[in-house]
Amino acid sequence: MADAYVAIEGDRVIEARARAPGTARGELVFTTAYTGYEESLTDPSYEEQVLTFSYPLIGNYGVREERFESDRVHPRAAVAREMTDDVAEWLESEGIPAVDHLDTRDIVTEIRDEGAMKCGIAAGPDVTEQDALDELHECKHMSDHTDIGAQVSVDDVEVHNEGGDGATVALVDCGAKGSITESLVERDAEVHVFPYDTSEDDVAAVDPDLLFISNGPGDPENFEQAGELVETYVGDVPLAGICLGQQVVANALGGETEKMEFGHRGVNQPVRDLRSNQVVMTTQNHGYTVADPGDKLDVTQVNVNDDTPEGLENDDLNIITRQYHPEANPGPHDSLGFFDDVLGMAGE
Numbered sequence: 001m002a003d004a005y006v007a008i009e010g011d012r013v014i015e016a017r018a019r020a021p022g023t024a025r026g027e028l029v030f031t032t033a034y035t036g037y038e039e040s041l042t043d044p045s046y047e048e049q050v051l052t053f054s055y056p057l058i059g060n061y062g063v064r065e066e067r068f069e070s071d072r073v074h075p076r077a078a079v080a081r082e083m084t085d086d087v088a089e090w091l092e093s094e095g096i097p098a099v100d101h102l103d104t105r106d107i108v109t110e111i112r113d114e115g116a117m118k119c120g121i122a123a124g125p126d127v128t129e130q131d132a133l134d135e136l137h138e139c140k141h142m143s144d145h146t147d148i149g150a151q152v153s154v155d156d157v158e159v160h161n162e163g164g165d166g167a168t169v170a171l172v173d174c175g176a177k178g179s180i181t182e183s184l185v186e187r188d189a190e191v192h193v194f195p196y197d198t199s200e201d202d203v204a205a206v207d208p209d210l211l212f213i214s215n216g217p218g219d220p221e222n223f224e225q226a227g228e229l230v231e232t233y234v235g236d237v238p239l240a241g242i243c244l245g246q247q248v249v250a251n252a253l254g255g256e257t258e259k260m261e262f263g264h265r266g267v268n269q270p271v272r273d274l275r276s277n278q279v280v281m282t283t284q285n286h287g288y289t290v291a292d293p294g295d296k297l298d299v300t301q302v303n304v305n306d307d308t309p310e311g312l313e314n315d316d317l318n319i320i321t322r323q324y325h326p327e328a329n330p331g332p333h334d335s336l337g338f339f340d341d342v343l344g345m346a347g348e
């Protein structure tokens with residue numbers, strides 16, 4: 001007998017097995033990544049989402065803290081065809097409901113047909129279908145999480161590699177993955193990690209060589225303060241952005257973003273560079289996209305599958321942004337050179 005339920009839009013309820021107990025709600029999305037579950041589950045960009053793994057076996061190489069991208073699990077719940085005890089115990093210890101023994105192909109097909117959707121989850125010996133439906137009915141649209149930045153950002157400024165020989169980077173933490181800071185520090189940068197709503201004065205005080213807007217969860221239009229920093233610094237200081245960072249930069253410079261149907265989440269998304277015509281494989285996790293880059297930014301890279309913008313640049317204003325995740329945690333490593341390019345703009 002089922003001891004877990006996943007309720008999706010249209011009030012359809014799918015039976016499952018409880019692997020970590022509890023109730024939760026969020027935007028139901030899927031990743032096609034076949035490795036990297038530790039990184040995905042700790043990626044702050046999954047805040048307020050329920051993550052379904054399309055790869056059928058999750059957890060087969062254990063759980064190791066050194067692979068985590070932040071200090072907690074961010075999806076509200078996890079769904080897999082088969083989840084190992086290691087992962088189930090980790091999620092339980094974090095208070096994150098998890099379910100398996102359901103047909104994840106069905107869920108993925110539903111999301112591909114209908115788009116990312118609201119869902120409710122209830123798992124554990126005493127739960128009912130109605131508990132999952134109640135969660136579903138309480139679920140908000142992703143764009144209505146207007147203060148999502150506060151849920152994932154640092155509260156106070158953190159400095160990494162103080163006194164480093166390289167560039168001084170102001171990294172605006174909209175929910176930054178740890179490996180972005182690591183990628184900059186490995187290249188000798190002194191990285192000042194600022195809260196998502198930091199003031200211009202705080203950033204000015206460190207006299208940055210590069211303003212870097214991080215990845216993050218939810219709708220980029222809910223990150224107005226980061227956009228204001230972009231407007232302040234454009235032309236004076238080189239600008240870089242990853243994922244939500246690309247979207248915030250585009251919105252601030254006269255462009256527009258929109259919600260995608262079901263987004264890109266996985267580790268084999270092909271991206272073509274329009275200048276070199278080279279294709280690289282990339283790691284992705286996004287549900288919004290730049291619909292119009294505005295007149296200050298050129299689209300320099302596109303997704304081979306659907307032509308959406310993957311890279312925006314302005315050589316005169318020193319701006320480089322990427323929709324995918326060049327820090328490559330999990331991999332592939334094809335696009336790590338992004339960090340050399342943006343630090344190059346900063347004079348390194």
Ligand SMILES: NC(=O)CC[C@H](N)C(=O)O
Pocket residue numbers: 045214215216217218219220242243244245285286287288289
């Ligand atoms: N990884 C990210 O930064 C995601 C950006 C944004 N939240 C989106 O879903 O499109």
